[in-house]
Amino acid sequence: MSNRATLLLGVSYGFMSLWSLFVMAPVALMLAAAFKSKRAIFLDPLGFPDNLNFDAFQRAWDTGMNVFLLNSAIVTVASVAVIVLCSGMAAYVLARSPSRMMQLIYLLIVAGFAVPVQAVLVPLFQMISAAGLLNSRLAIILPYAAYGIPFTTILFYAFFLDFPRELEEAARLDGCGKISIFFRIIVPLSGPAIASAAIFQTVFIWNEFVLALLMLTSPSLKTLPVGILQLQAEWTADWPAIMAGLSIAVVPVLIIFVAAQKYFVRSLAGLGK
Amino acid sequence: MSSLELKDIVKNYGAFEALKGVSCAVEPGEFVVLVGPSGCGKSTLLRSIAGLESISSGEIVIGGADVVGREPADRGVAMVFQNYALYPHMTVAQNMGFALKMAGRSRGEIDQAVKRAAEILRITPQLDRKPKALSGGQKQRVAIGRAITRSPDVFLFDEPLSNLDAALRSQMRIELGRLHDELRATIIYVTHDQTEAMTLADRIVVMNDGHFAQIGSPLELYNRPANRFVAGFLGSPRMNFFNAAVVSADPANITVRVEGAGDDLVLPRNGDAALEAGGRIMIGIRPEAFALGAEDGLTFAGIARVVENLGRETLLYLDCPDLKTVDSESQEGYVAVQQSSQFTGRHGERFSFGVSADAFFVFDGDGNTVRFPSSTISSQ
Amino acid sequence: MTPDNRPNDRQQRDRRVVSSRLATLLLLLPALGLCAVFIFIPATLAIAGSLFEIGISFSNWRFVGFDNYVRVFNDAVFWIALRNNLIIVVGSIVLQVGGGTLLATLLDRGLPRYSTVYRTIIFAPMVISTVAIALIWLMILDPNTGALVAAMRVVGFPMPRLGWLGDPNIAIWTILVIAAWQYTGFMMVLILAGLQGISRDLYEAAALDGAKGMRAFWYITLPSIRNVVLVAILITTIGGIKVFDLVFATTQGGPANSTQVLGTYIYLQAFNLGNMGYANAISVVLLVFAVILGWAQLRATRRA
Numbered sequence: 001m002s003n004r005a006t007l008l009l010g011v012s013y014g015f016m017s018l019w020s021l022f023v024m025a026p027v028a029l030m031l032a033a034a035f036k037s038k039r040a041i042f043l044d045p046l047g048f049p050d051n052l053n054f055d056a057f058q059r060a061w062d063t064g065m066n067v068f069l070l071n072s073a074i075v076t077v078a079s080v081a082v083i084v085l086c087s088g089m090a091a092y093v094l095a096r097s098p099s100r101m102m103q104l105i106y107l108l109i110v111a112g113f114a115v116p117v118q119a120v121l122v123p124l125f126q127m128i129s130a131a132g133l134l135n136s137r138l139a140i141i142l143p144y145a146a147y148g149i150p151f152t153t154i155l156f157y158a159f160f161l162d163f164p165r166e167l168e169e170a171a172r173l174d175g176c177g178k179i180s181i182f183f184r185i186i187v188p189l190s191g192p193a194i195a196s197a198a199i200f201q202t203v204f205i206w207n208e209f210v211l212a213l214l215m216l217t218s219p220s221l222k223t224l225p226v227g228i229l230q231l232q233a234e235w236t237a238d239w240p241a242i243m244a245g246l247s248i249a250v251v252p253v254l255i256i257f258v259a260a261q262k263y264f265v266r267s268l269a270g271l272g273k
Numbered sequence: 274m275s276s277l278e279l280k281d282i283v284k285n286y287g288a289f290e291a292l293k294g295v296s297c298a299v300e301p302g303e304f305v306v307l308v309g310p311s312g313c314g315k316s317t318l319l320r321s322i323a324g325l326e327s328i329s330s331g332e333i334v335i336g337g338a339d340v341v342g343r344e345p346a347d348r349g350v351a352m353v354f355q356n357y358a359l360y361p362h363m364t365v366a367q368n369m370g371f372a373l374k375m376a377g378r379s380r381g382e383i384d385q386a387v388k389r390a391a392e393i394l395r396i397t398p399q400l401d402r403k404p405k406a407l408s409g410g411q412k413q414r415v416a417i418g419r420a421i422t423r424s425p426d427v428f429l430f431d432e433p434l435s436n437l438d439a440a441l442r443s444q445m446r447i448e449l450g451r452l453h454d455e456l457r458a459t460i461i462y463v464t465h466d467q468t469e470a471m472t473l474a475d476r477i478v479v480m481n482d483g484h485f486a487q488i489g490s491p492l493e494l495y496n497r498p499a500n501r502f503v504a505g506f507l508g509s510p511r512m513n514f515f516n517a518a519v520v521s522a523d524p525a526n527i528t529v530r531v532e533g534a535g536d537d538l539v540l541p542r543n544g545d546a547a548l549e550a551g552g553r554i555m556i557g558i559r560p561e562a563f564a565l566g567a568e569d570g571l572t573f574a575g576i577a578r579v580v581e582n583l584g585r586e587t588l589l590y591l592d593c594p595d596l597k598t599v600d601s602e603s604q605e606g607y608v609a610v611q612q613s614s615q616f617t618g619r620h621g622e623r624f625s626f627g628v629s630a631d632a633f634f635v636f637d638g639d640g641n642t643v644r645f646p647s648s649t650i651s652s653q
Numbered sequence: 654m655t656p657d658n659r660p661n662d663r664q665q666r667d668r669r670v671v672s673s674r675l676a677t678l679l680l681l682l683p684a685l686g687l688c689a690v691f692i693f694i695p696a697t698l699a700i701a702g703s704l705f706e707i708g709i710s711f712s713n714w715r716f717v718g719f720d721n722y723v724r725v726f727n728d729a730v731f732w733i734a735l736r737n738n739l740i741i742v743v744g745s746i747v748l749q750v751g752g753g754t755l756l757a758t759l760l761d762r763g764l765p766r767y768s769t770v771y772r773t774i775i776f777a778p779m780v781i782s783t784v785a786i787a788l789i790w791l792m793i794l795d796p797n798t799g800a801l802v803a804a805m806r807v808v809g810f811p812m813p814r815l816g817w818l819g820d821p822n823i824a825i826w827t828i829l830v831i832a833a834w835q836y837t838g839f840m841m842v843l844i845l846a847g848l849q850g851i852s853r854d855l856y857e858a859a860a861l862d863g864a865k866g867m868r869a870f871w872y873i874t875l876p877s878i879r880n881v882v883l884v885a886i887l888i889t890t891i892g893g894i895k896v897f898d899l900v901f902a903t904t905q906g907g908p909a910n911s912t913q914v915l916g917t918y919i920y921l922q923a924f925n926l927g928n929m930g931y932a933n934a935i936s937v938v939l940l941v942f943a944v945i946l947g948w949a950q951l952r953a954t955r956r957a
Binding site for chain 3: 008009012013015016017019020022023025026027028030035041044058076082083086087089090092093094097108109110111112113114115116119120121122123124125126127137141143145146147149151153154172177178179182203206207209212213214216224225227229232239242246249250253254258261264265267269
């Protein structure tokens with residue numbers, strides 16, 4: 001190998017390693033802080049914890065991390081299920097109907113993709129409040145579902161366009177109507193598309209902040225992002241407890257991500273296609 | 274009563290007329306093959322019978338009832354698709370029993386029907402496998418088995434063998450013939466492969482441009498094609514066509530001048546009363562009508578540009594200086610010649626063939642056949 | 654076929670059409686209903702509400718015409734917010750898309766080994782909640798106990814006296830860097846997918862034609878991923894217009910409104926100050942930007 005190529009390789013590895021360090025350092029500092037005492041973090045913010053001190057985790061867990069974790073899980077699972085089901089059904093009908101009317105409906109749903117939730121906070125809050133849904137899980141599950149539908153519909157629409165028509169025709173001859181074709185033939189064969197859509201929406205809903213902040217004020221309903229922020233407000237400068245809370249929230253997600261990183265990457269890279 | 278009757282079926286896609294009013298009746302147990310070039314409407318017709326396409330007008334009568342308004346599943350038809358269309362997430366047995374399950378039949382009844390079909394098709398060992406684990410031929414059998422379990426009034430086949438390799442295709446062809454005999458099923462079969470049409474069919478329907486060009490038994494269509502389209506469509510290599518004109522006509526004979534040929538030919542009248550002097554006609558000659566070295570009738574002398582030795586037969590493409598074919602196998606106007614023997618000639622050599630005037634097909638200006646070779650049996 | 658059979662057939666046909674229509678409706682309605690109720694109706698209400706003065710109790714709407722818009726365009730904080738959105742958009746395109754392209758190129762061609770490890774690490778922040786990220790950085794950047802301050806003290810590098818997030822002239826730039834920390838990996842993965850879509854044959858053909866190294870990158874790679882980069886830029890732009898979580902969780906728009914963005918300013922006006930009608934007018938400005946950019950993104954995506 002020539003000198004120039006070796007140099008290039010060295011520079012490449014150097015640069016990638018530096019960036020990786022930049023990415024990993026804050027996560028490492030979070031973990032380190034979570035194991036320190038309040039005193040230690042004040043005296044030596046950079047150093048390693050002397051011993052594994054689980055006090056901070058105890059404090060964080062007792063203040064409601066367990067509740068937040070459960071709330072986030074409930075909200076995410078429910079929203080993603082609604083999104084996948086509704087988008088799949090709609091995308092199937094739209095992908096199979098050549099009529100102008102259906103094309104218009106598709107465009108309408110797609111147009112919803114462009115509307116950011118920040119721009120409709122006021123009317124959304126007024127509507128949910130008027131419906132008496134404030135401080136209920138439905139107050140975020142339904143909007144989450146609605147805002148996930150446009151993108152997921154686009155994704156499924158493209159997938160269904162490529163779905164072999166002969167299978168559906170065979171099913172019609174075998175006595176299936178539209179609905180039974182969808183549930184008996186299409187759904188069982190759409191695993192990859194469903195997984196991709198579900199991962200994508202899970203990442204966004206698990207981390208969603210502004211709606212949860214607005215709609216849920218009762219501590220027993222708060223999701224992780226809002227709950228964590230509440231921790232910080234309650235314990236100004238108790239960094240170990242805050243970081244322990246963050247670790248509880250972040251580490252499981254990171255572990256799942258590393259285990260299934262191939263699918264995460266494929267799912268999110270799909271945005272560019 | 275017919276198993277299937279089509280009455281004046283019309284199918285429009287916007288301004289395009291895919292089916293221009295076709296009618297026919299299929300008898301119980303009959304094997305009918307629809308052939309034609311791509312885009313002729315044969316698949317559209319099959320899919321219309323199945324109910325996968327809606328027709329613009331006409332009636333489709335199956336088992337005595339007009340089924341036009343019915344769902345595909347309620348028409349008494351089963352279809353075998355080109356790409357098999359097996360459900361990948363179901364086992365072979367589930368695939369075959371799915372229609373009965375959807376119809377709400379009991380488990381025992383379904384198992385019975387699946388077992389019977391599997392035995393007929395010899396796929397019993399594969400019943401618990403998924404389609405992915407099967408070979409092409411096995412998938413094909415399952416697709417047929419799925420149709421059999423439904424015991425339909427009419428079987429519809431949409432180019433079912435086109436995805437198989439050549440060896441498997443001829444094996445399945447024989448198998449299909451056996452199945453037809455065994456089940457005495459009424460079958461409508463779409464293909465673009467004329468070998469399948471000739472070997473399988475009781476009757477062939479040749480379609481062209483949304484019409485039925487001709488309906489008849491395989492030999493009838495081969496020997497007595499109603500028009501130039503059918504004459505050219507069946508037979509490989511294609512029939513050789515030559516432009517010609519009627520020089521003179523009297524009640525007993527007509528005199529024909531073939532473009533590029535030296536001498537005029539005198540043909541005795543043979544049911545071609547309509548031909549008059551001055552009319553433009555076409556002469557058609559099958560490749561197998563050529564006799565090496567013969568002198569009577571029309572003679573073709575030229576250089577063999579291509580010689581294909583196929584073992585049991587030989588195909589030559591003869592480049593004659595003036596006699597050029599039109600709309601035939603060879604783009605360059607070469608004359609296709611088939612000899613049912615092995616042949617030592619090489620390309621580049623000169624050969625001379627003769628064709629007796631008895632072997633001529635004559636087509637009038639509209640392309641309709643006005644005279645058949647006198648030597649062929651007219652199977653009516 | 655006897656003629657009196659026909660009405661029967663027609664009935665059957667009608668029933669089939671009706672049941673098929675019903676199925677279509679049944680499959681379509683949930684998605685359409687959710688989108689209508691939670692996207693289209695609120696968007697319409699936001700536009701309509703921007704013409705009213707609405708108190709926090711929102712029972713008393715008072716029509717004020719375009720007064721809210723006049724106020725918006727005379728509001729210095731609105732312009733600060735818009736400028737900050739612009740800084741984040743442009744800065745993120747440079748840092749995230751530029752950095753992402755560089756990292757993706759190195760991953761695609763440069764590293765014979767461990768590229769999956771690097772990709773996984775650099776992409777990971779994408780799956781972490783922005784609020785969590787904000788808090789981690791708050792700790793690191795804490796002017797008294799922060800790790801960065803401690804590290805810089807060792808090197809002797811001067812620190813801003815009010816802290817990285819406390820100095821009104823610096824805070825928005827700090828936020829920009831935190832955003833880059835979170836999303837550059839996402840852009841890298843997006844662009845990497847585009848790079849891996851380029852056929853190797855193309856590079857071999859180009860090498861035979863004498864294009865290698867930088868020239869191959871310029872003539873083969875860049876034109877091939879142009880569309881993916883465009884989509885990446887649009888995603889980043891839309892993200893920059895919509896930014897909320899990071900600002901809210903780090904500075905809440907402060908100090909002295911210096912990091913206010915449209916999203917946080919809407920929230921402040923609506924839910925802290927109770928000016929719902931006024932917040933709607935700002936929302937409409939945000940909506941216009943987002944719809945134009947979203948439409949552009951979809952067009953670019955479809956072409957890819």
